[in-house]
Amino acid sequence: MNILLIKQTSLGDVLHATGHIRRVREYYPDAHLTLLTSVGAADLFHYNPHIDELISFDRYWIKYQWFRHPIVCLRHGLETMAKVRQRNYDLAIDLQGRWKTVLFLWGARAKRRVVKGRWWFATRFHQPELHALRELDGVLEVAGLPRADSQMEIHLSAKEVEFVNDQLARAGITNKRLVVLSPLSRWPTKDWALQRYRALCDALPADCAVVVTGTEDERSMMSTHLTGLATPQVVNLAGQLSLLQLAELMRRAAVVICGDSFPMHVAVACSVPVVALFAPTDERRVGPLSSESIVIRPEQGCDRCYRRRHCSNQCMARIDVSKVVAVVKQVLG
Missing domain, CATH: 3.40.50.2000 (Glycogen Phosphorylase B;)
Structure with missing residues (x-):
């Protein structure tokens, strides 16, 4: 057949x-x-x-x-x-x-x-x-198939494991709890401000290390906004990871914090806790379904407009840093 x-x-x-x-x-x-x-x-x-x-x-x-x-x-x-x-x-x-x-x-x-x-x-x-x-x-x-488990999956090899081991060892964070940030997406309206991610990092427990992911084009922007954090160990891997290396990194995470983007789905596929920040898109249609996932969105005034470039209500800006910090600390335990 x-x-x-x-x-x-x-x-x-x-x-x-x-x-x-x-x-x-x-x-x-x-x-x-x-x-x-x-x-x-x-x-x-x-x-x-x-x-x-x-x-x-x-x-x-x-x-x-x-x-x-x-x-x-x-x-x-x-x-x-x-x-x-x-x-x-x-x-x-x-x-x-x-x-x-x-x-x-x-x-x-x-x-x-x-x-x-x-x-x-x-x-x-x-x-x-x-x-x-x-x-x-x-x-x-x-098509004639019965309902069954449809959990997303990614298959990796020893090469990805070795690469991520090497990156974390070079950064000296092998014994830290990993907090993975994937701040940016292809839609500007989905992005929580980098200054807010910076404030979030400053509030993390001392036994956490932050790893930032993204594209090569985003790398310098990440470095500019995340330099000099109170959290002593921040590793910028934006533009340094293949799709499969990203998945291997996600597998090591204590929590992944991101918007509605590919890294969110990777984290769910790897069965790790996700704190997902939503505004212009509808989490009821594309949000994470895993029990380890928590969605945060503006409490009111957001109509899930699906606008890619400009949100007149600035909905992502109305997600408060203190709320995200509280949820992340709850996940970390």
Whole structure:
């Protein structure tokens, strides 16, 4: 049996589907599973034992280069479609349901097609009011799979363990409780001010060490705002970690503090406590579901506007430092 699974877009969205990919493997243990995902998310499946074949599509490159290099972009899309069509599938499931993924579902040589959304040519499931993970459960149900555990997962190797061991040893924090901060996201409206993270760090217990994560572009900004903290041990690993190294670091954390971003989902997948700060997005749809997670959002006046660049109510600014400190200390015990 041949099965095609499609999941692209953001890293967090792709990570959401890892438990559902495992469920497909468990239900069809002898099937050949092909996954079509985005180039940026492919590393998440480097050690994944459930995938037989990985096809990657650089959707973000096409998004930003289409008008400058339309011929090259078109060629990449056609080459990816050709890879998808090399195999005949008994079942194809699009766990994303956006037009850029549905094109490949439509083009696949598949006997049955199942999609998240309202696309007319496939068996569909569309209940956007559900949490994203529960909506994916519904997609698998209409595909004929029974409900089961869909906890997210990341598979790592000894290389990631060795790398993180080395980084922590160099910083001299092997015997400290790790507090991991991932302050920034792709949406400015999701970000709690770095000055507030600084105040939070100053209030942490003395036996804690802070590790900051982010992208290479964010590294200097992190250093500027977190220099000279009362907490003596702060390690800035922004831009220094691969996706899988980030996951290994998260596994060591006593608590992860972040907004609605990929690191939040990684921490949940690693089953570590998360204090997640929410405002413009809806935690009922995309928030952490684990029992170790605590969501903090403005107590009133926030309508979950989903604006990416500018929030007229400045909702994240109305999350008080003292409240976050109290919750973090509660988690740390």
